[in-house]
Amino acid sequence: MKPFTYVLPHTLAEAHTAAKKAGAVLKGAGIDLVDRLKERIEAPPEVVNLLPLKNDLAGIADDGGGLRIGALTTLRQIAEAAALQGPAFGAVRIAAGLTATPLVRNRATLGGNLLQLARCWYLRSAAFGCLHGGKGPTCLAMTGENRYHSILGWHDCVRVHPSNLAPALLACGAEYTTFFDGKQERRPLAALFPDEPTAQKAEHTLRDGEILVAIHLPKPSGDVRSTYQETREKDSFDWATTAAAVQVTLQDGTITDASIVLGAVSPVPRPRAEAAKSLIGKKPGDAAFLKAAEMAVAGASPLSQNAYKLSLCKAIVRAALTEVTR
Amino acid sequence: MTTPRQEIELAVGFGKHIEKRKVDVPDGDAPPWDANSKFTVVGTDADRVDGLAKASGRAKYTYDINFPGMLYGVIVRATIAKGKLDVLEVDEARKMPGIAAVVLLKEVGNKVRFVGDPLCAIAGTNLDVIRDAMEKVRAQYTTEEHNVDFLQNPEAPVLDGDGNLIDAWPEHEIGGVIAGAEASHEGTYRTEVQTHSSLETHGAVARWQGDDLEIWMSTQATFGVRGELARALDEKGHKPASVSLHAEFVGGGFGSKFSAGVEGLAVCLLAREAKAPVKLMLDRFEEHTCTGNRPSSLMQIRAAAKKDGTLVAWDTRSFGGVGFAPGGGGVTFPQHYIAEVQKRGAHKDLVCDTDPPRPMRAPTWPQGYFGGELFLDELAGKIGIDPLEFRLKNDGQVIRQEQWRMGAGKFGWLQARNPKPGSPRDGDDPRYLRGAGLASARWGGMGNHGGRTPHGCTCRIHADGKVETRSGAQDIGTGLKTAMAMLTAEELGLAAGAISVFVGHTADPSGPAAGGSTTTPSLAPVIRHAAWLARQELAKIVAQHLGCKPEEVTFAGGKVGAEAAAKPMLSWADACKLIGPNPIETRGTRFPNYKGEAFNNGVCGCQFAEVRIDTWTGQVKVLRMLAIQDCGIVIAKKLAESQVLGAMIQGISYALHEQRLMDKRSGRMLNGDFLRYKITGPADMPPMECIMMSVANGHTNTSSVGLGEPPSVAAPAAIANAVYNAIGVPVRHLPITPDKVLQALAARRA
Numbered sequence A: 001m002k003p004f005t006y007v008l009p010h011t012l013a014e015a016h017t018a019a020k021k022a023g024a025v026l027k028g029a030g031i032d033l034v035d036r037l038k039e040r041i042e043a044p045p046e047v048v049n050l051l052p053l054k055n056d057l058a059g060i061a062d063d064g065g066g067l068r069i070g071a072l073t074t075l076r077q078i079a080e081a082a083a084l085q086g087p088a089f090g091a092v093r094i095a096a097g098l099t100a101t102p103l104v105r106n107r108a109t110l111g112g113n114l115l116q117l118a119r120c121w122y123l124r125s126a127a128f129g130c131l132h133g134g135k136g137p138t139c140l141a142m143t144g145e146n147r148y149h150s151i152l153g154w155h156d157c158v159r160v161h162p163s164n165l166a167p168a169l170l171a172c173g174a175e176y177t178t179f180f181d182g183k184q185e186r187r188p189l190a191a192l193f194p195d196e197p198t199a200q201k202a203e204h205t206l207r208d209g210e211i212l213v214a215i216h217l218p219k220p221s222g223d224v225r226s227t228y229q230e231t232r233e234k235d236s237f238d239w240a241t242t243a244a245a246v247q248v249t250l251q252d253g254t255i256t257d258a259s260i261v262l263g264a265v266s267p268v269p270r271p272r273a274e275a276a277k278s279l280i281g282k283k284p285g286d287a288a289f290l291k292a293a294e295m296a297v298a299g300a301s302p303l304s305q306n307a308y309k310l311s312l313c314k315a316i317v318r319a320a321l322t323e324v325t326r
Numbered sequence B: 001m002t003t004p005r006q007e008i009e010l011a012v013g014f015g016k017h018i019e020k021r022k023v024d025v026p027d028g029d030a031p032p033w034d035a036n037s038k039f040t041v042v043g044t045d046a047d048r049v050d051g052l053a054k055a056s057g058r059a060k061y062t063y064d065i066n067f068p069g070m071l072y073g074v075i076v077r078a079t080i081a082k083g084k085l086d087v088l089e090v091d092e093a094r095k096m097p098g099i100a101a102v103v104l105l106k107e108v109g110n111k112v113r114f115v116g117d118p119l120c121a122i123a124g125t126n127l128d129v130i131r132d133a134m135e136k137v138r139a140q141y142t143t144e145e146h147n148v149d150f151l152q153n154p155e156a157p158v159l160d161g162d163g164n165l166i167d168a169w170p171e172h173e174i175g176g177v178i179a180g181a182e183a184s185h186e187g188t189y190r191t192e193v194q195t196h197s198s199l200e201t202h203g204a205v206a207r208w209q210g211d212d213l214e215i216w217m218s219t220q221a222t223f224g225v226r227g228e229l230a231r232a233l234d235e236k237g238h239k240p241a242s243v244s245l246h247a248e249f250v251g252g253g254f255g256s257k258f259s260a261g262v263e264g265l266a267v268c269l270l271a272r273e274a275k276a277p278v279k280l281m282l283d284r285f286e287e288h289t290c291t292g293n294r295p296s297s298l299m300q301i302r303a304a305a306k307k308d309g310t311l312v313a314w315d316t317r318s319f320g321g322v323g324f325a326p327g328g329g330g331v332t333f334p335q336h337y338i339a340e341v342q343k344r345g346a347h348k349d350l351v352c353d354t355d356p357p358r359p360m361r362a363p364t365w366p367q368g369y370f371g372g373e374l375f376l377d378e379l380a381g382k383i384g385i386d387p388l389e390f391r392l393k394n395d396g397q398v399i400r401q402e403q404w405r406m407g408a409g410k411f412g413w414l415q416a417r418n419p420k421p422g423s424p425r426d427g428d429d430p431r432y433l434r435g436a437g438l439a440s441a442r443w444g445g446m447g448n449h450g451g452r453t454p455h456g457c458t459c460r461i462h463a464d465g466k467v468e469t470r471s472g473a474q475d476i477g478t479g480l481k482t483a484m485a486m487l488t489a490e491e492l493g494l495a496a497g498a499i500s501v502f503v504g505h506t507a508d509p510s511g512p513a514a515g516g517s518t519t520t521p522s523l524a525p526v527i528r529h530a531a532w533l534a535r536q537e538l539a540k541i542v543a544q545h546l547g548c549k550p551e552e553v554t555f556a557g558g559k560v561g562a563e564a565a566a567k568p569m570l571s572w573a574d575a576c577k578l579i580g581p582n583p584i585e586t587r588g589t590r591f592p593n594y595k596g597e598a599f600n601n602g603v604c605g606c607q608f609a610e611v612r613i614d615t616w617t618g619q620v621k622v623l624r625m626l627a628i629q630d631c632g633i634v635i636a637k638k639l640a641e642s643q644v645l646g647a648m649i650q651g652i653s654y655a656l657h658e659q660r661l662m663d664k665r666s667g668r669m670l671n672g673d674f675l676r677y678k679i680t681g682p683a684d685m686p687p688m689e690c691i692m693m694s695v696a697n698g699h700t701n702t703s704s705v706g707l708g709e710p711p712s713v714a715a716p717a718a719i720a721n722a723v724y725n726a727i728g729v730p731v732r733h734l735p736i737t738p739d740k741v742l743q744a745l746a747a748r749r750a
Ligand SMILES: Cc1cc2nc3c(=O)[nH]c(=O)nc-3n(C[C@H](O)[C@H](O)[C@H](O)COP(=O)(O)OP(=O)(O)OC[C@H]3O[C@@H](n4cnc5c(N)ncnc54)[C@H](O)[C@@H]3O)c2cc1C
Pocket: A025, A026, A027, A028, A029, A030, A031, A032, A033, A034, A050, A071, A072, A098, A099, A100, A101, A104, A107, A108, A109, A110, A111, A112, A113, A114, A115, A116, A117, A162, A163, A164, A165, A206, A210, A211, A212, A213, A237, A238, A239, A240, B675
């Protein structure tokens, strides 16, 4: 990597001031960032390490209104958290536990997982220059090798959003807090991802220097359950080829609320509201799940090499719904 | 001390299949072991002697070698797949801070043959300053149109939409035999490129002292690369006065590390120019793209059988997807089923603009066995005969006949088979389909004596009781060291842990490259011979002390002595005290293999696999595997089993995961890293069992046969057959990834 100034802040405000400087980047555990620096696809003049703020920014606590998960909480802490043991947040726990390898999970932070750069093999290599990377005129995967790319909701770039946690948290109705210019701001998690994920847009909507502080999960009321499943080519760490997080509320054997969010199929995690709505008022059953699965991929437009993902995506929605209502 | 040349009668074979055979044992060789030999160390499951050192990080691999003032080296490589190098300017790079040397590896005007073709190498104080300098190297090319897909080669055969070869078979009478047979079948099979993925990448540390060169290298051919480097440096005008090479620990090779490679030459030249030690280790992308691979293949097979399952004809044509030059793309079909039948085979290598193949564990075999064994299961299905029956009917090898039966019983073959392929087993969730498959393995690996430079081995016994066994050959992880300890311990009546083993230094006696499953069978007789000679030296000294004849001295359980002697047995330590200041030092010799046919010219094996397929997601999960394997007389049981289990894991990986994915436009590999190049990991590994059969071949004093390659031959085929049994349609294209399974399931439904 290229030399850079390394900032170890004492306070959020200090971190924010440093990170606002042109070209500066924030660092959680650095698992994603350091890869990018070593590959030389980025050469920031300044790296602001958030880990010194762990005391304030890591950990899971009930803040009265629900659970607050600090942005520097590790994936392992999330996978094993007592506070997340209930059925309502199964999706979050499972998604964290399935991510990467034990070594990565011991270090990787929630914030870094949600904000990581897409894993497209063209984007991630200094040997290529593509539109999303700001180094080329077109998306190379769209007409190149795209077996692991988007099948849905893509524009001029067919990257997929790589985070396991994003669909899980979205399905569970999470919100997020950031720090910017001395203020903490709280928004629904969907606002963290661009509406129109074009090549020009980043993976997330944070402004330069804006720091993700925490994720919030609402208190479940009633029989709320969630789960997360993904398809892969192998069981030992692998990136999902498709992922589905679902949350349902059951009352007297009927589904009264539902959400379905897809991962690894689009440049952003994709809530499938229509598909989820189709379940409301229904009794759990394979016919309803198949229909919801079908609707979850409605409007998909797979690329030259990834039509197989459609079947996978349907399978994983059906499987997740089956499991969560069991 | 030598024994007269003599004809000895040996018991060869295994189990109930023991035959008497006369062998001509050369003068001076140790008396050969046979099927009746009794061992105390050999054949036991002693631990790997360097296991703890490796697991604890104390073992120093080439990567771990460091010197004060040592520099690093990196190779600058071509970014185009095909063309000519027009400009190569390195002056600016040379002037960058921290840069100590730049050597050119390609001349302007030369061809560029693949992405990664070496251009020059740079040495500097750390990798970051070198990367900065690399950005200043200016290369310009005249590019030519390239192709990285062997099936796009103009000479490639035409395939239909299902991947079947459709060109007519060339005229031959075998066509008539097949057409007129009671049953026949035809199919096209395909495999993808598997790249070399040794955990330790290629590379070396070079240090010159005057004109003497010392080099630490991750290699599987210590003596070969030493000679190669000396010649190459001479050609470059840097003839070394001496070259000594060290490869004490090697993090895998699998066939990719027989040559010093351009990286070996580059590091020596950089160290020469920089006047400092230099370390140059390839990075993972270079390892995937520049150190060879198991090439892709396309195989069409047609064959015929009688209704009772006897094969009558076998006809194949195959294509190998090689790199920029032909060679190395062949496929080997299982010959033991078709020794007696009418057959024909044609092969062609199809070049494309990538790095060329290198040997990879049983080069050419796993491809051909995958195609051949899956084909046989399809044909068996047509005839309506159980695949095991079909094998028993056609397999001409007596060892494997026994192995099939033993394995089938142990595995529960009939219960594991899905009687209705494509339907769930009773009691299973209908989402999942299970099935079982089997396949055979075969290899030679009888070892050799080294030709003009016979292999040697030193054995030393010191007065303090220490025993050394030394070979200059390398242990690439296969376990040579442990075999050396066990063979020496057996001769001296000690425990394996009492022996100090040294390998991988060219100052010690020469040994073979670790390839073709030849290291153990080539060296075991020498190691034993050295220990046997040392034992006789010690026997002489002890006999004098005890007042008995040397022949009467026994070595067992750490005691040395003679029952007939007046004085009591000596402990090993006390016996060694008699040696005096100069240790006993003997040099073992590798005599040629005994004349005449060995019991079985090679080894046999078979493997069984059970799989479960998720019909929703297409993912294949291997539930369990079993291997039955022989390697002559088994020396180190635990290590032999570890070889087989490792090969099964590699086989799962080849069958289900591994494939090189290329960007056709740039000619560059897209998954050249361990994030995207998928290799089977712990969570994918099923319970696996390996049963070793001991077979006395009677071809050397130890009857040992090599084991590196054979177990990797069967595994992918057994898994592919299990998938076929589970879903009822064959997936004829490795790796069997979820997309292909879903496609096969959809095709069956249609
Ligand atoms: C072998 C391997 C396998 C993997 N498999 C998976 C997988 O299956 N699924 C999956 O989801 N991920 C996977 N990952 C990715 C991994 O989860 C992420 O790299 C990791 O979570 C990043 O966390 P980090 O703390 O290291 O982030 P960093 O690398 O420190 O940061 C990542 C990005 O987020 C920004 N950032 C981090 N924290 C903040 C914050 N608080 N505020 C603002 N910006 C911030 C940084 O600026 C940077 O751009 C894998 C990674 C590896 C190495």
